[in-house]
Amino acid sequence: MAAEKMALAKAINESLRTALDTDPKVLIMGEDVGKLGGVFRVTDGLQKDFGEDRVIDTPLAESGIVGTAIGLALRGYRPVVEIQFDGFVFPAYDQIVTQLAKMHARALGKIKLPVVIRIPYGGGIGAVEHHSESPEALFAHVAGLKVVSPSNASDAYWMMQQAIQSDDPVIFFEPKRRYWDKSEVNTDAIPGPLHKAVVAREGSDLTLAAYGPMVKVCLEAAAAAQEEGRSIEVLDLRSMSPIDFDSVQTSVEKTRHLVVVHEAPVFLGTGAEIAARITERCFYHLEAPVLRVGGYHAPYPPARLEEEYLPGLDRVLDAVDRSLAY
Amino acid sequence: MTVESTAARKPRRSAGTTAAKGGASTAGSKTAASRTAAGKGTGAAGKKAPGTPGADPELVQLLTPEGERVADATYDPYVADITPEELRGLYRDMVLSRRFDAEATSLQRQGELGLWASMLGQEAAQIGSGRATRDDDYVFPTYREHGVAWCRGVDPTNLLGMFRGVNNGGWDPNGNNFHLYTIVIGSQTLHATGYAMGIAKDGADSAVIAYFGDGASSQGDVAESFTFSAVYNAPVVFFCQNNQWAISEPTEKQTRVPLYQRAQGYGFPGVRVDGNDVLACLAVTKWALERARRGEGPTLVEAYTYRMGAHTTSDDPTKYRADEERESWEAKDPILRLRAYLEASNHADEGFFAELEAESETLGKRVREVVRAMPDPDHLAIFENVYADGHALVDEERAQFAAYQASFVDEGEGK
Ligand SMILES: Cc1ncc(C[n+]2csc(CCOP(=O)(O)OP(=O)(O)O)c2C)c(N)n1
Numbered sequence: 064m065a066a067e068k069m070a071l072a073k074a075i076n077e078s079l080r081t082a083l084d085t086d087p088k089v090l091i092m093g094e095d096v097g098k099l100g101g102v103f104r105v106t107d108g109l110q111k112d113f114g115e116d117r118v119i120d121t122p123l124a125e126s127g128i129v130g131t132a133i134g135l136a137l138r139g140y141r142p143v144v145e146i147q148f149d150g151f152v153f154p155a156y157d158q159i160v161t162q163l164a165k166m167h168a169r170a171l172g173k174i175k176l177p178v179v180i181r182i183p184y185g186g187g188i189g190a191v192e193h194h195s196e197s198p199e200a201l202f203a204h205v206a207g208l209k210v211v212s213p214s215n216a217s218d219a220y221w222m223m224q225q226a227i228q229s230d231d232p233v234i235f236f237e238p239k240r241r242y243w244d245k246s247e248v249n250t251d252a253i254p255g256p257l258h259k260a261v262v263a264r265e266g267s268d269l270t271l272a273a274y275g276p277m278v279k280v281c282l283e284a285a286a287a288a289q290e291e292g293r294s295i296e297v298l299d300l301r302s303m304s305p306i307d308f309d310s311v312q313t314s315v316e317k318t319r320h321l322v323v324v325h326e327a328p329v330f331l332g333t334g335a336e337i338a339a340r341i342t343e344r345c346f347y348h349l350e351a352p353v354l355r356v357g358g359y360h361a362p363y364p365p366a367r368l369e370e371e372y373l374p375g376l377d378r379v380l381d382a383v384d385r386s387l388a389y
Numbered sequence: 390m391t392v393e394s395t396a397a398r399k400p401r402r403s404a405g406t407t408a409a410k411g412g413a414s415t416a417g418s419k420t421a422a423s424r425t426a427a428g429k430g431t432g433a434a435g436k437k438a439p440g441t442p443g444a445d446p447e448l449v450q451l452l453t454p455e456g457e458r459v460a461d462a463t464y465d466p467y468v469a470d471i472t473p474e475e476l477r478g479l480y481r482d483m484v485l486s487r488r489f490d491a492e493a494t495s496l497q498r499q500g501e502l503g504l505w506a507s508m509l510g511q512e513a514a515q516i517g518s519g520r521a522t523r524d525d526d527y528v529f530p531t532y533r534e535h536g537v538a539w540c541r542g543v544d545p546t547n548l549l550g551m552f553r554g555v556n557n558g559g560w561d562p563n564g565n566n567f568h569l570y571t572i573v574i575g576s577q578t579l580h581a582t583g584y585a586m587g588i589a590k591d592g593a594d595s596a597v598i599a600y601f602g603d604g605a606s607s608q609g610d611v612a613e614s615f616t617f618s619a620v621y622n623a624p625v626v627f628f629c630q631n632n633q634w635a636i637s638e639p640t641e642k643q644t645r646v647p648l649y650q651r652a653q654g655y656g657f658p659g660v661r662v663d664g665n666d667v668l669a670c671l672a673v674t675k676w677a678l679e680r681a682r683r684g685e686g687p688t689l690v691e692a693y694t695y696r697m698g699a700h701t702t703s704d705d706p707t708k709y710r711a712d713e714e715r716e717s718w719e720a721k722d723p724i725l726r727l728r729a730y731l732e733a734s735n736h737a738d739e740g741f742f743a744e745l746e747a748e749s750e751t752l753g754k755r756v757r758e759v760v761r762a763m764p765d766p767d768h769l770a771i772f773e774n775v776y777a778d779g780h781a782l783v784d785e786e787r788a789q790f791a792a793y794q795a796s797f798v799d800e801g802e803g804k
Contacts, residue, residue: 126613131579134583135584162571171560174562206775231778306782308781308785
């Protein structure tokens with residue numbers, strides 16, 4: 064296949080296909096993942112090609128899906144489960160937090176839990192309640208889990224490969240409003256480590272750190288700021304657990320200004336952690352406090368209000384101004 | 390009439406019936422449920438179906454509380470070739486696991502363990518079912534399966550680390566195909582089901598057994614594991630030890646139908662066995678495991694038994710249950726019952742019992758010594774095995790923590 068332009072959802076589909084093809088222990092499980100190909104069609108055609116034994120339509124029971132995936136992993140399988148929407152992961156939260164995350168440690172490292180939990184997350188698609196949330200901090204807070212989110216098709220392809228190959232449980236947050244965005248995917252490339260942040264755009268005046276759906280917003284903000292004569296660096300964090308603080312530090316030592324952007328509520332969120340750590344690490348480099356742009360401490364609003372809730376170009380640029388004004 | 394008295398009766402399952410094999414749940418559903426006939430039943434579960442006389446026809450029993458062997462056409466074949474030596478083995482298992490349990494209880498009282506969940510009274514359910522498993526089967530326990538762990542060859546002192554607070558698990562689950570204890574009620578039934586699905590996929594003929602309590606039967610995870618195992622025809626035996634209580638809540642607070650009948654709604658058989666009868670537990674579990682191996686899917690076994698002690702050492706059962714209840718169950722003690730049978734049938738002599746007593750003393754001594762010698766874990770163990778592949782944040786925090794610890798030690802040494 065080599066290099067090809069494809070949508071993010073298609074890249075995940077190709078990645079799952081590659082995994083099913085190369086490792087007979089890989090299984091796909093979830094609600095509607097078979098014939099329908101998932102509500103976002105991410106698993107489209109996989110059941111047709113790999114059969115109902117490998118691509119499994121499960122009962123409507125999230126705790127059951129994750130709980131049985133744990134059992135399958137204990138038996139040597141590598142289940143990749145789909146939670147249909149972010150807001151529906153909570154029936155499985157117990158299994159994820161009390162079982163999946165801790166079992167390796169409890170077993171003195173003797174067992175491995177190579178389970179990937181795919182969660183389409185985030186807003187911006189005009190959906191109803193429970194279909195637009197960003198609960199990544201709830202998972203990143205739990206030791207034993209890895210939490211990642213790609214922002215483009217190439218990362219989606221490669222990070223899914225790496226997530227499946229990881230012997231640790233990985234919560235794989237898919238930015239659902241970027242499912243249809245196309246970019247180049249080189250399936251022959253050699254990817255960097257799963258947790259490594261990448262510089263999505265180089266700059267020298269300020270660093271915008273983001274992941275998943277917000278990377279695109281930050282790139283647009285950087286382009287807009289360029290017109291005002293500002294050079295903004297955009298860091299795509301890619302991983303929320305672990306967080307690649309070294310890359311953030313390197314960038315901040317250069318730009319001396321940091322704004323973290325995510326859709327999830329700011330309070331006790333990923334941005335808070337980054338602000339705290341970077342303040343610690345870069346205290347004498349920083350020319351302004353680390354600022355955060357994100358969701359409010361309020362339930363995700365109805366679709367008509369989501370543009371107010373979600374960080375857009377203006378809110379990001381506003382934070383850029385505030386930071387540079389110090 | 391009470392179930393306490395029905396347990397003494399002969400089972401009514403007539404010779405030649407294939408009800409259990411073909412689907413005991415269907416057979417059972419025609420007859421009355423009578424757990425709640427135990428005197429406190431007020432709801433539907435306490436009512437008997439029309440035409441069902443007083444006895445509890447569903448309760449599979451091979452040994453009466455007096456130790457008399459009774460016939461059961463369906464399940465006798467599963468223990469037909471049992472040797473006197475194997476019978477003595479079952480007795481030994483029950484005595485030693487009870488001794489271990491008692492030792493752990495007193496170690497808790499002496500402050501050596503933070504908590505202990507005693508299995509006193511449930512030895513027959515655990516040893517009978519545990520001995521029915523094959524080495525290649527996989528066991529998913531809850532937190533009270535000390536007797537099953539014993540059968541699987543897990544060193545009993547391994548079970549104590551978690552209760553002493555030196556680890557959160559304490560053994561390699563793959564060492565004896567005995568998974569870690571699970572504290573979150575019912576979670577492990579799904580792990581068991583998934584594992585069983587894996588066995589089916591592998592085309593292997595081993596099976597899985599999942600333990601849980603009557604209280605756990607109310608959890609969504611247990612319902613979901615029934616659903617999944619039925620839909621995927623997973624080779625799993627659900628072994629519910631109905632010990633009558635979930636801490637302070639009686640079974641009536643969990644269900645209005647006898648638990649074994651739940652299976653019917655999911656499309657697999659459910660059987661109620663006298664959980665204080667080690668032979669019956671062995672036979673019924675073997676039957677269920679063999680069904681699973683043959684690809685006939687899951688079975689629910691409800692072992693009808695009694696938790697004679699407190700829920701855990703933190704519990705005070707006098708607050709919620711009457712002494713008479715415990716006394717009535719003491720009359721059905723699983724160990725006395727097998728001893729009576731062994732003696733009556735001349736399968737064991739005084740020498741055997743004396744030797745076992747000595748062995749039991751040795752075990753008790755070893756458990757005491759091992760527990761007292763258990764070291765506290767190294768502080769850096771906090772960061773061990775958090776991830777299989779490593780994690781930058783853990784590495785960083787481990788280094789910070791280690792440096793902090795080191796500075797502390799230096800300061801102390803300087804003084
Ligand atoms: C999900 C969950 N809720 C509550 C508890 C607290 N708890 C521990 S044991 C127990 C009672 C369980 O009763 P049962 O399932 O009948 O098992 P038994 O202890 O009688 O063997 C409860 C409520 C728990 N561990 N997990």
